[in-house]
Amino acid sequence: MNIRMKFKKHxxxxxxxxxxxxxxxxxxxxxxxxDIAxxxxxxxxxxxxxxxxxxxxxxxxxEYVDLQVHSCESSKAAIKALNSVMVEGMEVVSFKLLPETVKNAMASVAAADYFVNFREGYAPENWKEKFESFLQKEEMLIVKKTKRSEAEVDLKPMLYKAEIRDEGIFMQTACGSVNNLKPELVMEAFVKDAGIELAPFALEVCRLEVYADLGDETSRKLVPLEELGEDIEP
Amino acid sequence: MRKLALSDEILLTVEKPARYIGNEVNSVMKNKKDIAVRFAMCFPDVYEIGMSHLGIQILYDMFNRREDIWCERVYSPWTDLDKIMREQNIPLFALESQDPIKDFDFLGITIQYEMCYTNILQVLELSQIPLMASERTMEHPFVIGGGPCTYNPEPLADFFDLFYMGEGETVYFPLMDLYKEWKASGASREEFLRKASHIPGIYVPSLYEVTYKEDGTILEMRPKFEDVPAKVDKQIVMEMSEATYPEKPVVPFIKATQDRVVLEIMRGCIRGCRFCQAGMLYRPTRQKDVKVLKDYAYKMLKSTGHEEISLSSLSSSDYEQLEELVTFLIDEFKGKGINISLPSLRIDAFSLDVMSKVQDIRKSSLTFAPEAGSQRMRNVINKGLTEDDILRGAGLAFEGGWNKVKLYFMLGLPTETEEDMKGIAHLAEKIAKRYYEIPKDQRNGKCQITISTSFFVPKPFTPFQWAPMNTMDEFLGKARIVNAEVKEQLNRKSLKYNWHQADVTILEGLLARGDRKVAKAILAAYKKGCIYDAWGEQFHYDRWLEAFDETGLDLDFYTTRPREMDEVFPWDFIDIGVTKKFLEREWKRATEETVTPNCRMQCSGCGAMRYEGGVCYEH
Incomplete structure (x- = not known):
């Protein structure tokens, strides 16, 4: 039985x-x-x-992890058993049976949601205004350094969504082996564009969800990874 | 949620922040309001080393079973965090509560090896506790030391309020009860220490006075007051099967050196090797019942989720129920994805059969510790292993498919001659020859024989405590002789020779048999920046030499000087059960090259029988 487990890390x-x-x-x-294999x-x-x-x-x-098990009484029982042995800050939230046809978690990953906020005392002045205008740009260029070369990359096509929520920023970015955009890099492009000097460790980042893409080449259809599985009923 | 002692900025800057956050599986949280005694248990080395130590896991569990005590853990911050804590004046904290150590009632430090002495000072200083016990006040915790190095606590006497002599399972609770009583009474620190000294096994260095002869040796060590005992008795657990043992050891997030369930099967050793301190300190040998161990194996694997289980003792082959235990572990757990890791067993048909079941023969190696190259030298050190034993064991193993052998020896043993040193190379050659006797089509390529030598350090409470240690030049000269001889052998391409650093050994020798005067040199070396001396790249021998110079300490006095038989040693005030008479007899037998039978063959009257149990009363 292939299982997809979702957990929180805090x-x-x-x-x-x-x-x-x-x-x-x-x-x-x-x-x-x-009963793992x-x-x-x-x-x-x-x-x-x-x-x-x-x-x-x-x-x-x-966060997601796929497992193979020999048997499972029910999703509920497995979640309960796992949460009874977790440490503070770790929590299992779902434990679903995957149909045979579903690709493994790592191969499925296409996008992720993040919430980024400034650590207390680190928020730049008027950052909301500046961020709004950053979002209007045609291009979000940044120099990406790899081991061999430096290349200017446009982040905008990999930034699927971005908006101000409360005192932070929500964003949805490309994630996985094909395209991968870290929220920190978006913020780097932002502060550079806005001419803001950001102190190290100024940001707190929380990943909210990871998605698979069930769409085709012309349009994305993002589905949270857990929705590809089914609860196991007792 | 707990508030961490270190900011995110610091934790994201240092290497392996998991060392400092606590929160591990099976770590114990309590409500401060319900606690009468807060005990910080320290292993003065980095987290991954400290977390691998069984003794702390035992005591941590034992203390925390009591509702009125909260025992927490603390380790040496690595050098990166050490620097930040000094710069920002952050006090060292315990992992569980993240509260400063300086606010605790006790700071207990386990002292497992000499090379951690400067780390003890690091822990005290970062905790913002005065380094000298004499400068501590009612505001400070009591600092108590335990572990094997406390069998000569004198070089550290200035830094500790108390020492605990022996196995921790016995008198800690009486000490804690006394502390609670004292705390309620509002009496002075001195008062507590004085009363503590009446508990058997508790040594309070400030209550003793040491006078010296002109030649620098001790004239006398005596208590300052009549009610303080002149001799401090080692404490030991006699009923091993009933002794407290952790069913739920703490499981680190990062990979510790010992990342597995450890079953302690036996304490002590029947063999009586004359260089071995543990073999004397932990007498008499006491075994745990196999039924109890099976039960612990289940419980500990379940509570930790570890994927490996291992046995712990000084000589597992001498555990009488070994076959039953190992067979059980294999039958019960091997199929459940649990690895069984076996400690170095004597190589024979049984151990090879077991090893072939639990490890990959192609990858694993056989370990022999002949300790000395010639039979003459092995008789001197009372190591029972003969050349025949080794060749027979190696032959069996080679025929079973093994082709890697590790050999451990010591150089610088008393009475050692050039022939003894060369014997190391010759023994390795014979093993290689034995391998190549196997027809080519039946063996597994070339064999690899790795020879390692360490340099011998005479330790307190061993028959060799009187022995002069070699100088650095002598040590290195001996390693060169072995190296040259290895190169002369026919099968030299199958032999590999490694030797230890000699400067660390010299220092270890000084600290092992040092007296109270050594404390100022340890302090001076620490002030020069020495910490993590056990970590090769952090070790600065030159700074230590400067420290000796400045404090007027003569290295040779402590290391290479021959000791008179009637010399008063700094550790003579401790009674470990084994008598000085016995050690003297063994020292003499060593020089006569006479072997002493092991405890099961014949009692040699070492003195440990007075504990009324263990091997002395086995059959």
Missing amino acids: GCMKFIGHLDIMRYFQKAIRRAEI YSEGFSPHMIMSFAAPLGVGLTSEG
Whole structure:
């Protein structure tokens, strides 16, 4: 049975990097006695894969990991078992059975939602006005450095949505192996454009959701990854 | 949600912020309001090392079972955070509550190796607790030391209010009860320490006076008051199967050195190797019942979710129910994705059979610790392993498909000759030869034999406590002799030789057998920036030499000087059960190259029988 699990990551857990979160879940799955499948071979490992690694320092409302299990009583029971062995700041919110036809989480990822806000005392003056005018630009150019070269890239096609919400910014960006736009990079382009000097660590970023794209080449149809699965009823 | 002691900015700047946030699975949170005693338990090294230590896990669990005590953990901040904390004047904090250590009732420091002494000062200074015990006031916690290095606590005597001699499971609760009583009474710090010294096993250095002879050795160490005991008795647990043990050890987020469930199967060792301090300190050997261990294996794997389980003891092959335990672990857990990691077992048919089930033969290696190259030298150190044992074990393993062997030796042992040193190369060569006796089509390519030598450090409470240590030049000269001899061997291409750093060893030797006068040199070295001395790249021997110079300490006095049989040692005031007479007898037998049988073969009257249990009463 292929399972897609969704979890939240908050508080001090943002300091735990992706590899350690993987280790954390391997141990949590054993503590919760989830009937997980192991690979063959001399040193078997759990069959699990994460959708999109989350950077250190970011919190999240919607992280995904796919698992293979031999059996599962019900989604509700699995969620309860897992949450009874979580630490503060980690919470499993869904545990769904995937149809055979669905691609794995990592291959499915197409976009993600983020909420970005300024850490207390770090918000630049009149940033809302400046951000609104930034959004009107035809192009959002930034120099992207890779190991080999520097190239000017336009971020705008990868920024699907952006708007001011409360005291922060909501954005939806391309995510995954084809195109990937980090919200921090959007903010970098913004402050450069607005001529603002932003202190290091001024931003707090929370990932809100990760999507698959069920559309075609002409139009996107973004669906939260969990909606590709079904709850297991007892 | 807890408020962290460090800001996001700092945590996102330093390497591995997970070292400082707590919140791990099975870490214990309590309500401060209900707590009478707050105890900070420290391992003065980096988090990943400290979290791997079984002793702290045992005591952490033991303390936290009591409702009126909250035991939390603290480790040495790595050098990056150390710098920031000093610059910004941030006090060191405990992982669970994130509260400053200076507000605790106790700071307990486990002292596992000599090279962490400067880190103890780092922890005190970052905690904003005066380094010298004599400068602490009612506002400060009591600083208490424990662990193997406290069997010669004297070099650290100035920095600690108390030391706990022996195994922590025994008298901590009486000490905590005394503390609660004292706290309520409003009496002075001195009053508490004085009363604490009446608890067996508790040593309060400030209550003793040491006088010296003209030659610098000790004339006398005696209590300042009549009610303070002249001898401090080691504390040990006699009923191992009933002793407290953590069912829910803390599980770190980042990979610690020991990232697995650890089952302690036995304490102590029956072998009596004459260089080995643990072998004397933890006498008598005490085993845990296999039924109890099976139960712990289930509970601990369930509560941690670890994917590996390992056994802990000084010599697992001497655990009498080993076969039953290992078979159980394999049958019960191997199919559930749990790795069974076996400690170095004596290589024989049983251990090879077990190893072939739990590890990949092509990748794993066999480990032998002959400790010395010649039979003569092995008799001197009372290491029972013979050349025949090794060649037979290696032969069996080679036929079973193994082709990697690791060999551990020591250089600089008492009475060592050039022949003994060369014997190391010769033994390795014989093992290689044994491998190539196997027909080519039946063996697995070339064999790899890795020879490692460390330099011998005489330790307190061993028969070699009287032995002069080698100088740095002697050590390195010996390593060169071994290296040259290895290169002379026919199968030299299959042999690889590594040796230890000699300067760290010299320092370890000084600290191991140092007296109270050494404290000022430790302090001076720390002031020069020495911390993390156990970490090769952080170690600055030159700074230590300067510190000795400035404080007028003679390195040779502590290391290479031959000791008279009747010399008063700094650690003589501790009674470990094993008598000085026995150690003296063993020292003499060593020079006569006479082997002493192990505890199961024949009692040698070491003195540990007075604890009325363990191997002394086994059959």
